[in-house]
Amino acid sequence: MIKVSVLGAGNIGTHLCKAFLKSNEVLLLENYNRKGEQINNCPVNIVTDLQKLQKADVYIVTFSDKALTEIPETLSHLEGIILHTSGATPMNALASFEKHGVFYPIQSVRKEIPLNFKEVPIGIEANSPDVFKVLKKLAESISNHVNLLDSQQRLQLHIAAVFANNFSNFMYTQAADICTNAGINFKLMLPLITNTIEKLSIAAPSELQTGPAMRKDNLTIKKHLTHLEDDTQKSLYQTLTLAIQKYYGKEL
Amino acid sequence: MIKVSVLGAGNIGTHLCKAFLKSNEVLLLENYNRKGEQINNCPVNIVTDLQKLQKADVYIVTFSDKALTEIPETLSHLEGIILHTSGATPMNALASFEKHGVFYPIQSVRKEIPLNFKEVPIGIEANSPDVFKVLKKLAESISNHVNLLDSQQRLQLHIAAVFANNFSNFMYTQAADICTNAGINFKLMLPLITNTIEKLSIAAPSELQTGPAMRKDNLTIKKHLTHLEDDTQKSLYQTLTLAIQKYYGKEL
Numbered sequence: 001m002i003k004v005s006v007l008g009a010g011n012i013g014t015h016l017c018k019a020f021l022k023s024n025e026v027l028l029l030e031n032y033n034r035k036g037e038q039i040n041n042c043p044v045n046i047v048t049d050l051q052k053l054q055k056a057d058v059y060i061v062t063f064s065d066k067a068l069t070e071i072p073e074t075l076s077h078l079e080g081i082i083l084h085t086s087g088a089t090p091m092n093a094l095a096s097f098e099k100h101g102v103f104y105p106i107q108s109v110r111k112e113i114p115l116n117f118k119e120v121p122i123g124i125e126a127n128s129p130d131v132f133k134v135l136k137k138l139a140e141s142i143s144n145h146v147n148l149l150d151s152q153q154r155l156q157l158h159i160a161a162v163f164a165n166n167f168s169n170f171m172y173t174q175a176a177d178i179c180t181n182a183g184i185n186f187k188l189m190l191p192l193i194t195n196t197i198e199k200l201s202i203a204a205p206s207e208l209q210t211g212p213a214m215r216k217d218n219l220t221i222k223k224h225l226t227h228l229e230d231d232t233q234k235s236l237y238q239t240l241t242l243a244i245q246k247y248y249g250k251e252l
Numbered sequence: 253m254i255k256v257s258v259l260g261a262g263n264i265g266t267h268l269c270k271a272f273l274k275s276n277e278v279l280l281l282e283n284y285n286r287k288g289e290q291i292n293n294c295p296v297n298i299v300t301d302l303q304k305l306q307k308a309d310v311y312i313v314t315f316s317d318k319a320l321t322e323i324p325e326t327l328s329h330l331e332g333i334i335l336h337t338s339g340a341t342p343m344n345a346l347a348s349f350e351k352h353g354v355f356y357p358i359q360s361v362r363k364e365i366p367l368n369f370k371e372v373p374i375g376i377e378a379n380s381p382d383v384f385k386v387l388k389k390l391a392e393s394i395s396n397h398v399n400l401l402d403s404q405q406r407l408q409l410h411i412a413a414v415f416a417n418n419f420s421n422f423m424y425t426q427a428a429d430i431c432t433n434a435g436i437n438f439k440l441m442l443p444l445i446t447n448t449i450e451k452l453s454i455a456a457p458s459e460l461q462t463g464p465a466m467r468k469d470n471l472t473i474k475k476h477l478t479h480l481e482d483d484t485q486k487s488l489y490q491t492l493t494l495a496i497q498k499y500y501g502k503e504l
Contacts (some may be wrong), residue, residue: 065469065471088476153435155475159489160427163485163488163489164441166464167420167492168420168424168448169448169457170457170492170496173499175413176458178412179408179409181408183405184405187453188397189416190452192358192417193449195360206425210360210421211360217316224407224410227411236492247425
């Protein structure tokens with residue numbers, strides 16, 4: 001059994017605790033969070049003082065990127081493997097610890113929304129073969145999709161996720177707002193959205209592009225711009241239409 | 253049985269023929285397409301001369317928006333109900349026909365990719381209660397999600413679909429390109445993408461926004477911009493980050 005403690009009880013920290021609690025290969029020792037908050041539906045011991053952490057094999061630090069910069073100092077008393085879970089922070093941010101690495105769940109999670117960790121890909125990186133062995137075992141005990149990703153790849157994946165997740169979600173928000181203003185139920189659009197996503201497993205998104213920008217349908221583009229009332233939406237529509245046409249080599 | 257002919261053998265025309273062929277309440281008479289192309293896996297009679305169309309109850313015109321502008325002239329000899337399938341064209345584009353309406357499948361389809369029409373919402377509009385009755389029966393014979401949408405709503409939905417489908421897909425394309433350049437398999441991101449979409453059935457997208465822009469994480473934003481190599485991607489990243497922060501009332 002790998003003895004693990006999770007530091008932080010935010011979105012990632014909460015889901016990691018829940019996933020480790022179910023694993024037969026992990027003994028979840030405790031969760032540290034400053035405010036002493038209990039984790040919903042997760043009977044794990046909570047500690048509020050970093051100095052009082054029990055001795056574990058692995059400490060997973062799920063703090064924000066900003067707070068991570070301070071941990072070489074605040075956690076300097078710990079032995080064992082120290083991991084962070086940040087996509088945008090290189091492994092060497094933990095270089096002051098003898099055994100360190102990264103444990104990056106490739107998923108946007110909210111603690112109040114249930115998550116099946118088995119389907120969450122985890123990118124791992126370690127500063128030695130021994131640490132790598134433990135990390136791999138740890139990751140595979142909760143996920144079916146474990147991948148070696150170095151710091152550079154992880155950062156690029158993190159950037160890619162901003163496009164694939166944050167920016168696309170913002171497009172859905174625009175669509176929902178347009179529907180609401182026109183008295184249309186946004187749920188009418190869900191089959192369209194789901195269908196687009198399903199196709200991603202059989203073809204590259206660049207091959208699936210459709211719409212007026214792609215087919216250079218200026219009549220429709222003009223009509224849409226005329227009937228878009230919100231200035232920000234109008235400007236986004238223009239910017240993205242131009243970007244699509246540039247990408248596919250079709251200048252306006 | 254409603255006698256139907258489909259005009260056009262593009263993406264929508266092809267899928268409509270296939271769906272009507274399976275319906276017990278519709279007799280698919282023929283498909284018109286100028287080049288006389290057969291429709292894959294769909295044994296329907298093909299005609300290439302608009303003057304030789306058989307007498308049908310309903311003619312569904314799936315031409316491009318541009319070609320639609322000519323049909324009041326080219327189809328003036330037809331009796332029966334004339335429908336178009338365009339999201340961005342008002343119903344009154346067909347006002348020269350006594351019985352007319354709109355039959356708008358809310359889906360981005362490709363003729364080479366199979367489609368379950370039962371799950372495709374259809375927006376219908378008719379110029380009289382009698383025409384509406386036929387349209388409703390026709391639409392319900394192939395789809396479980398039939399909705400009355402007037403021309404104004406349909407246009408707004410069409411604009412919303414550009415955001416929800418075309419623009420979000422372009423975000424996936426950027427993500428895929430970033431992954432490919434870093435030697436990462438884009439498929440690693442599919443659980444992240446799927447998970448985001450699944451949440452749309454339980455919460456509004458505006459409530460699901462995450463990421464550095466949303467949480468005003470300037471450290472990460474700067475890091476991402478520094479490591480984005482493509483100028484267009486960099487510019488999209490900046491534009492969308494600003495738009496998200498403006499939307500959520502957090503100026504940079």
